[in-house]
Amino acid sequence: MNARQKRRLGLAVAVSVGVAAGVALMLYAFQQNLLYFYSPSQVAAGLVEPQTTFRLGGLVAQGSVQHETGSMEVRFALTDGAHSLPVHYSGLLPDLFREGQGIVTLGRLNEAGVFVAQEVLAKHDENYMPPEVAEALTEAGQAPVGISW
Amino acid sequence: MAEFLAMGGYAFFVWGAYGLVAVVLIGNAAVPWWRHRRLRNKGSGQGKAH
Amino acid sequence: MFHRFTALSSPRHFYAIASAWLPWLSVLTALGFAVGLYWGLVVAPPDYQQGEAYRIIYVHVPSAWLSLMVYTVMAGAGLVALVWHVKLAEIAVYECAVLGAWFTALALGTGMLWGKPMWGTWWQWGDARMLSELILLFLYIGVLGLHNAFADSRKGARVAAVLALAGIVNIPIIHYSVEWWNTLHQGATVTRFDKPAAHSSMLWPLLFMGTMFILYFSTVLLARIRVRILEQEADRQWAEEVRRG
Numbered sequence: 001m002n003a004r005q006k007r008r009l010g011l012a013v014a015v016s017v018g019v020a021a022g023v024a025l026m027l028y029a030f031q032q033n034l035l036y037f038y039s040p041s042q043v044a045a046g047l048v049e050p051q052t053t054f055r056l057g058g059l060v061a062q063g064s065v066q067h068e069t070g071s072m073e074v075r076f077a078l079t080d081g082a083h084s085l086p087v088h089y090s091g092l093l094p095d096l097f098r099e100g101q102g103i104v105t106l107g108r109l110n111e112a113g114v115f116v117a118q119e120v121l122a123k124h125d126e127n128y129m130p131p132e133v134a135e136a137l138t139e140a141g142q143a144p145v146g147i148s149w
Numbered sequence: 150m151a152e153f154l155a156m157g158g159y160a161f162f163v164w165g166a167y168g169l170v171a172v173v174l175i176g177n178a179a180v181p182w183w184r185h186r187r188l189r190n191k192g193s194g195q196g197k198a199h
Numbered sequence: 200m201f202h203r204f205t206a207l208s209s210p211r212h213f214y215a216i217a218s219a220w221l222p223w224l225s226v227l228t229a230l231g232f233a234v235g236l237y238w239g240l241v242v243a244p245p246d247y248q249q250g251e252a253y254r255i256i257y258v259h260v261p262s263a264w265l266s267l268m269v270y271t272v273m274a275g276a277g278l279v280a281l282v283w284h285v286k287l288a289e290i291a292v293y294e295c296a297v298l299g300a301w302f303t304a305l306a307l308g309t310g311m312l313w314g315k316p317m318w319g320t321w322w323q324w325g326d327a328r329m330l331s332e333l334i335l336l337f338l339y340i341g342v343l344g345l346h347n348a349f350a351d352s353r354k355g356a357r358v359a360a361v362l363a364l365a366g367i368v369n370i371p372i373i374h375y376s377v378e379w380w381n382t383l384h385q386g387a388t389v390t391r392f393d394k395p396a397a398h399s400s401m402l403w404p405l406l407f408m409g410t411m412f413i414l415y416f417s418t419v420l421l422a423r424i425r426v427r428i429l430e431q432e433a434d435r436q437w438a439e440e441v442r443r444g
Binding site: 169 | 225236240241245250251252254255258259262297298301304305308309312313315316415418419422423425426429430441442444
């Protein structure tokens with residue numbers, strides 16, 4: 001490699017490193033703004049500005065789902081193991097919605113501390129297995145439903 | 150067979166995804182093949198005097 | 200060994216080598232896809248959670264893997280083009296950008312078709328994985344645009360290579376996005392330091408399809424560079440002889 005090529009190599013590496021450093025700095029600064037959803041614990045800790053529309057993420061608490069007969073309304077609770085928030089929603093639910101399922105929902109907290117949702121999305125985990133394997137795990141006391149936070 | 154095509158009710162999404170992939174991958178494979186054939190035909194049609 | 204490498208970088212030699220390999224690679228790729236599609240669509244069992252819808256994984260994940268891998272190859276070719284001014288590397292930057300853009304578009308498109316039934320939404324702007332993959336598509340298009348913006352295609356290739364290198368930071372961002380931020384997109388199933396999170400009956404067809412996508416990319420890249428060489432070297436005698444058959 002001659003001197004000119006060495007210089008070009010140095011320039012190319014410098015450009016890549018420079019841009020990477022700049023982006024890293026930007027990402028660090030924007031850490032807060034890129035947060036996609038809050039957990040019930042974060043809401044309980046008062047990290048969410050009042051009167052704002054935000055995303056809430058958690059697992060559907062066991063035994064918390066109540067469908068209003070004859071309407072699209074449903075009530076359930078989202079939990080992250082430490083805190084739980086009641087959610088009220090009227091509309092289409094994703095196919096994967098059920099107790100223990102990970103959920104990300106968009107809405108606002110009302111005065112009664114209930115999260116009124118305008119959108120409910122299912123967040124599934126990265127695990128894939130046939131039904132028989134899932135059944136075997138459940139019988140062994142390690143049911144795989146839900147997400148790993 | 151009908152069950153296979155239905156994909157548990159998700160036929161539109163599953164076959165839509167596979168269809169998309171098929172069109173793009175086959176298309177991208179066809180382009181250089183076709184361009185090469187065209188170049189070859191153009192060349193053989195002309196007798197160049199050296 | 201270095202001599203063999205420099206011989207390969209001659210367009211004429213590359214054309215000969217590529218022409219010899221292509222028929223075999225093409226047949227292997229076609230057969231491989233037939234096997235992989237049957238494996239993923241028929242043999243693999245349904246998922247306990249997502250049922251049959253999860254089968255999109257066998258085209259979505261390989262597309263996403265390739266979108267990242269091709270960018271890395273493109274950046275590597277860009278480095279060679281910038282430092283050593285190798286013509287073949289300049290061509291490779293452009294052809295990788297075309298194929299990489301398509302893989303990225305496929306990752307996004309199949310992802311949307313998978314997200315709608317399973318998550319309940321086609322797209323979420325606030326999701327770091329989706330956003331960074333979309334930026335990857337813009338980077339690819341930027342590389343193509345820069346290349347075409349110059350009348351001197353050799354200069355255009357080198358300017359495009361600078362963009363390719365600058366954007367390399369996006370690759371680890373895309374990969375770690377699901378770890379660094381709260382996202383709707385789930386975490387890594389395969390590319391992680393832990394045990395893979397997929398049952399072997401589903402993991403093996405996925406790895407096989409990933410390999411087939413890499414084989415496809417190699418084959419089509421070879422074919423595209425080969426025909427590009429024939430076009431660019433058109434006035435050389437060896438090229439005329441090839442065209443006349």
